[in-house]
Amino acid sequence: MLALVVLIAAVVFVVYVLYVVFWSTSGAQETGHSIAHFFVDSPDDEDSVPQHFSRDKYCTNYNEPGKQLLILFGTEYGFSEEVAKKLFDRLSEDAYQKLSLQPRVLNASNFEKLDLIQEQLMLCVFSTTGDGVPPTDAYSFIEFLNSSSHAPSLDHLHFSVLALGDSNYPHYCKCGRNLDSKLQELGGRRLYRRVDIDQEDWPSIEGWMEGLLERVVELDLRTELDYLDLSSTGDETGHGRTRPFMAPMTVKYPLTVMNTPLDKETLHAEFDLTGSELTYTSGDALGIYPLNNPPEVDALLSALHCGEDCEVLVPSVCYSPRPEGEHMSLREALLRYYDLKTVRPDLVKAVVGEASDPGEREKGDRLLVDGLSRHNLALAQYLSEREVVDVLRDFPSSSLPLPRLLSLLRTLQPRYYSIASSPQKDPSKVAVCAAVLRYTVMGRPCTGVCTTYLQDRMTAGDSCPVFISQNPDFRLPASGSTPVIMIGPGTGIAPFRAFIQERVLMKASGANVFYFGCRHKDKDFLYKDELEQWVSEGLLELRAAFSRDQPNKLYVQNLISEDGKQIWQLIESGAHIYVCGDAKSMAGDVHSVLLQVFMQHGELSEAEAENYMQTLEENARYQRDVWVT
Numbered sequence: 001m002l003a004l005v006v007l008i009a010a011v012v013f014v015v016y017v018l019y020v021v022f023w024s025t026s027g028a029q030e031t032g033h034s035i036a037h038f039f040v041d042s043p044d045d046e047d048s049v050p051q052h053f054s055r056d057k058y059c060t061n062y063n064e065p066g067k068q069l070l071i072l073f074g075t076e077y078g079f080s081e082e083v084a085k086k087l088f089d090r091l092s093e094d095a096y097q098k099l100s101l102q103p104r105v106l107n108a109s110n111f112e113k114l115d116l117i118q119e120q121l122m123l124c125v126f127s128t129t130g131d132g133v134p135p136t137d138a139y140s141f142i143e144f145l146n147s148s149s150h151a152p153s154l155d156h157l158h159f160s161v162l163a164l165g166d167s168n169y170p171h172y173c174k175c176g177r178n179l180d181s182k183l184q185e186l187g188g189r190r191l192y193r194r195v196d197i198d199q200e201d202w203p204s205i206e207g208w209m210e211g212l213l214e215r216v217v218e219l220d221l222r223t224e225l226d227y228l229d230l231s232s233t234g235d236e237t238g239h240g241r242t243r244p245f246m247a248p249m250t251v252k253y254p255l256t257v258m259n260t261p262l263d264k265e266t267l268h269a270e271f272d273l274t275g276s277e278l279t280y281t282s283g284d285a286l287g288i289y290p291l292n293n294p295p296e297v298d299a300l301l302s303a304l305h306c307g308e309d310c311e312v313l314v315p316s317v318c319y320s321p322r323p324e325g326e327h328m329s330l331r332e333a334l335l336r337y338y339d340l341k342t343v344r345p346d347l348v349k350a351v352v353g354e355a356s357d358p359g360e361r362e363k364g365d366r367l368l369v370d371g372l373s374r375h376n377l378a379l380a381q382y383l384s385e386r387e388v389v390d391v392l393r394d395f396p397s398s399s400l401p402l403p404r405l406l407s408l409l410r411t412l413q414p415r416y417y418s419i420a421s422s423p424q425k426d427p428s429k430v431a432v433c434a435a436v437l438r439y440t441v442m443g444r445p446c447t448g449v450c451t452t453y454l455q456d457r458m459t460a461g462d463s464c465p466v467f468i469s470q471n472p473d474f475r476l477p478a479s480g481s482t483p484v485i486m487i488g489p490g491t492g493i494a495p496f497r498a499f500i501q502e503r504v505l506m507k508a509s510g511a512n513v514f515y516f517g518c519r520h521k522d523k524d525f526l527y528k529d530e531l532e533q534w535v536s537e538g539l540l541e542l543r544a545a546f547s548r549d550q551p552n553k554l555y556v557q558n559l560i561s562e563d564g565k566q567i568w569q570l571i572e573s574g575a576h577i578y579v580c581g582d583a584k585s586m587a588g589d590v591h592s593v594l595l596q597v598f599m600q601h602g603e604l605s606e607a608e609a610e611n612y613m614q615t616l617e618e619n620a621r622y623q624r625d626v627w628v629t
Contacts, residue, residue, distance in 0.1 A: 057092075058085055058105050059230045066102035067221035068228070069121040074108040074138025074175065076129040076469070077413045078317075080164055081107070083205055084125045090209060091216070099217060104228055108138040113228060116152055120221050121191065123212065126179055127164040131583075131624040132171025133473045137241075142175070145182050155187030158219060161194045162208050168628040169583050170591075172196070191215050202346060203373040238277055241414065243320040244289055244465035245276040247430075249458055255433060256524040264524040265436040266491060267455050268420070271466055274428045278467070282422045282498040283474040283625070286432050287414040289319065289336075289465040290450035291457070296389070297334045303392035304402065306330055312402065317411040319465065330402075339410035340388045341449065345372035345379060347408040348391055350400055357397035364395060387441055415450035416469055418580060418625060420494035422502035430466075433526060435491050474578070474625045480508030483575035485567060487590055489517030489545070489556050492581030493526050495625060499578070504539050511570065517545040517556040556586070557593040567594075568601035576621045583626035 062068070069091070073084035084105050090096070091103040106114070108126070116122075129135050134142045145151050161183070163176020173196040180194040192215045195208040239245040251270035258265055271286070280286075301307075310330040314323050318337050334340065349372060352364030370376040388409065392398070421431035436455045437448025447456075458464065476499055477484065484503070486496040496514055503512055516531070518524040525544070534540035543563065545554045560567060571577065579590055591613075598609040616622035 058088060061230055062102045062226045065223050065225050066100045067223055068102045068104060068226050069123065069216070069221070070114070070119050071103055071105040071123045071125070072108055073105070074126040074135045074141065076127055076135035076137070078411055079200060080125045080127045080135070082411070083162065083164070087123065087125070087209055090213065096217070100223060102226060104230060106230070108141040111141040111144065115227060116154060116157065118227055119157055121158045121216070121219065124159065124161045124179060125164065126161065126176045128171065128173055128175040130471070131169065131473070131626055132174035134175045136470050138175070139472060142179065145186065151186055153187050154183060157188045158191040159183045159188045160190065160192040160212050162205065163194060163196045165196065165198065166628060167198045169626070170588070191219065198374070200344070201374055202344070203371060240467050241287060244287070244467045245273065245278060246463040247271040247273055247276065247466045248463045249460055250429070252458070252460055255526045257522065259523070264519065266433060266524065266526060267436060268431065268433050269454055270421070270429055270431045272428060273430055279427065280419060280423055280430065280468045281470070282419070282476060282502050283471050283495055285416040285418050285469040285471055286430055287416050287467045287469050288450055289414045290453040292335050292340055292412065292449060293447050293452065294335065296340055297331060300334060300340055300389045300392070301331060303389050306402070312406065315406070337412055338406065339412045342410050343383050343386050343388055343391055344408055344410060345383065347388070347405070348379070348383070350404060350408055351391055351395050351398045354400040355395045355398040360395045360397055385442060387446065390442055412449070418494035420497045422498045422505065424502045424505045433491050433494050471625060474623050475620070476502065477576050480506055481510045483511040483513070483570050483573065485513045485570060485575050485577045487515045487556055487560070487578065488580040489586060490581060491526070495580050496578070497527055497530070500534060500540060504534065511541065512539065513541045513543070513570065515543045515556040515559055517547060519546065519548040521546045521549055555589070557589045560590065560593050561596065564597040564601050567597055576623070577616065579624040579626065581626060583628050587624060587626040
C-alpha cells in the first residue's frame with residue numbers, strides 16, 4: 001500500500017511539472033533556449049535568484065556573539081560598493097561562517113556610526129575620483145583620519161586596502177594609496193598588501209580577495225557581541241545618490257549649430273530644485289539618473305526571447321523610491337537599472353559557457369583562452385566593439401538563465417555634469433551643458449545613454465532623478481580680489497560659467513581670465529553671447545581658440561604659451577588656476593605648457609617648476625576638474 005501511495009504521488013508531481021513547463025502562460029512567453037528560463041521569476045526558488053537580488057542582507061545586525069570584521073567602502077559611482085558587497089558575499093560563505101566570522105559592510109559616509117577602537121579588522125575598498133580626490137561619500141571620513149585632534153590610535157587594528165582608479169588620470173588610485181599610508185601611520189597593522197586596480201579589472205580584484213581571505217582565516221579575532229547597528233544605514237534622510245529628487249526640466253536649448261553630422265551637438269538644460277532642500281556650491285556637479293533608450297531595451301528583450309510581460313525580482317541596486325512589490329517587468333528593470341552598454345568579461349564567459357552550438361563554443365573559447373584580464377588583447381578588442389545585445393547575438397544558442405545574466409550586468413550609473421550656474425543667481429535652479437553622444441557599434445547606430453535621454457526624450461516640464469555631487473576641491477578663492485585663470489575648452493566651460501556668474505554678482509575685483517576652445521567660432525562657441533557681454537562690460541578677459549578656423553590648428557595650450565608672461569605675473573600676484581575638461585589629452589597638455597611657462601618666465605629649472613606646481617596644488621591654487629571620455 002505504501003509503495004502505491006508513493007507511486008501515485010510521483011505521478012502527480014510529474015504531471016504538475018509538465019503542466020508548469022508546457023502550459024503555463026508566463027513560462028511559454030519567457031522561454032529562451034533552456035528549461036531554466038521557465039523558473040527565473042519563481043520567488044520560492046532561492047537557488048535560482050543570485051545574491052545580486054537580495055535586498056537587506058547587507059544591513060543585517062548580528063544578535064549572537066561572533067568575530068566581527070568591517071568592510072568599509074568609499075564610492076562615487078557605485079563600483080566600490082559593488083566590490084565591497086562581493087567581498088561580503090565571499091565572507092558569508094559556509095566555510096567562513098564556520099569560523100564565526102561576522103562581516104559588516106558600510107559606506108564611509110556613515111563612518112560616525114563606527115567606534116574604531118572596537119574594530120579588529122577593517123577591509124577598505126576606496127575609489128579615487130576626478131583629479132585624485134576622495135569620493136564624496138568618503139570625504140568626511142578621510143578628513144577625520146587626517147585630523148590630528150580626532151584620529152585615534154589604531155595600533156590594535158588590522159587592515160587591508162583595495163584602491164580603485166583609472167590610469168588615464170594623473171593621480172591614479174591616490175585616495176586608496178593615501179588611506180593605506182594613513183592607516184599605517186596611525187598604528188594600524190597591514191594584514192595584506194594594498195592592490196591598485198585599474199578600472200574594472202575583476203581578475204585582479206579576485207586575486208586581492210583570494211590573498212586577503214587566506215590571511216583572514218589565520219587571524220585570531222576575539223569573539224564578542226557586535227556594537228554596530230546597521231538597520232538605518234541604507235536610508236538617506238535627504239535627497240542624494242541613493243534617494244534622488246525628481247526635478248522638472250524647465251529650460252532646454254541647443255548651444256551649437258549643426259550643418260553636418262560631424263558637427264558638435266551640445267545642449268543647455270536647467271532643472272528646478274524647489275522643494276528638494278538640495279543646495280550646491282559653484283564647482284559642484286549634478287548627478288542625473290537616465291533611462292536607457294527604449295529601442296535598445298526592446299532589442300535586448302528580443303535577443304533574450306522575452307515578452308513584454310516577463311517579470312523579474314526588483315533588483316537591490318535600484319535607487320529610492322523602490323518599485324512597489326517584489327516583482328517588476330523585465331523591460332522596466334532594463335530601462336531603469338541596468339547598463340546595456342558596458343560588457344563585463346565574466347558575462348562573455350558565462351554566455352559562452354551556456355552555448356550549445358560547437359562553432360559558437362569554439363569562437364568563445366578562442367576569445368577566452370588568455371583569461372579575463374585586461375591583458376587578453378583579443379577579448380579587450382571584442383569588448384570595445386560590443387554592447388550587451390551584441391554578445392547575445394554572437395552566441396544565439398546560449399541558454400544562460402535570466403537571473404544569472406542580470407547578475408552579470410553592470411548597474412546603470414548616474415551621469416555627472418559640472419554645474420553651469422551659480423546658486424548666487426538662483427539657488428533653486430541648476431544648469432548643465434552636455435555634448436550629445438551618437439556613434440556606431442558593428443555598423444549599428446547607438447547613442448550615449450544620458451545625453452540622448454536629455455536631448456531626444458525629455459522636454460520642458462518632464463522630470464528626472466537628480467542629486468548634487470559635491471566637489472570641495474574645486475572652489476573659488478575666498479577673496480574676490482584674488483585673480484582667477486580658468487581653462488576650459490568645450491563643455492569644460494560649465495563650472496566657469498558658474499564661476500563668472502558668481503564673481504560678477506559678488507562684484508569681485510580680481511581679474512577673471514578665461515581660456516576657451518572649440519572647433520568653429522560660428523558653430524560651437526558655447527555661451528558666446530554671454531561671454532562677449534561680460535567682455536564688453538570689462539568683467540572678463542576672454543582668450544578663445546577655434547581649432548578648425550585656420551589652416552594650422554589652434555588650441556588653448558597655444559594661447560597659454562603666447563600669454564606666458566602675463567600668466568606668470570598673475571600667478572606671482574596670487575592668482576588661482578582652474579582646469580576643466582578632458583583628462584586624457586587636454587589636461588595633460590595644459591599642465592605641460594604651464595610648467596614651460598614657469599620655467600621660461602619664472603626662470604626655474606624643470607625640478608623647480610615641478611615643485612612650484614606642487615606647492616600651488618597643495619595650497620588649492622591649482623585645481624582641476626577633469627574626466628576621461
